[in-house]
Amino acid sequence: MFQSVALAAAAHAGYNRIMATVSQTIRVKVLFFGRLKDAFGGGEDAIDIALPADVEALFAQYAARNPHLQQYRTSLVASCNREFVDWGTTLRNGDEVAFLPPVSGG
């Protein structure tokens, strides 16, 4: 992988000099359910987030754009790729993150 990056850098040195000044971002799929889906105004989104990023930072990015979401933070759990995860879990490109209100099946 590093080798291919080096080759690309040699071929497009100017382009890569510009890109080096921009922090690397990843794209994640984000799902909202229950009352949070109503509050967000939709159940599914895709977002670019700068690395390093964890689940907490992802939610903060949404709350920054939609301040009314912040009130739900303490009554949510998060999942990443369909497993419950800690809010400090590091995100990777292509992850599917969901914010889950208290569950009420049955």
Add this chain to the structure above:
Amino acid sequence: MASQFNDIVELVRAPIDPAHLTNQVRAGEDGAIVAFDGFVRDHSRNRRTLYLEYEAYETMAVLKLREIAVSIHENFAIHRIAIIHRLGRLEIGETSVFIAVSAAHRAAAFDACRFAIDTLKRTVPIWKKEYFDDGSVWADGELPSVPSATPSAESAS
């Protein structure tokens, strides 16, 4: 979805048929079946309920239901389990969740069935919205506990 134990683990939108599912887990080697039939109540906190709507994080909910089935086999001397949850709009009296557990002896079937519904209500990402004459509300629920993210916990799995 059949597992290695011929369990039935499903999310459905059509009405649930408890008698059919009960027969599905019944076999000659069994001596008991314990079933739980959860259905839509006509009231909630002194308000008359009109109907319910269930939604789920479907891909994750199926995984969590399968985990319950696997856990049941690991912890109780049972034969088969059917665990079905319905999604969408449900009218009063309609079954929302049905669990049937077959076993050679009743104690394991009782214990496993109780464990299954209690675990479902704590861990499976399904949400219920209650509709009343004057509006609707998401039902209060339980916040699933999240396993520790320590490195030792990860290596143990």
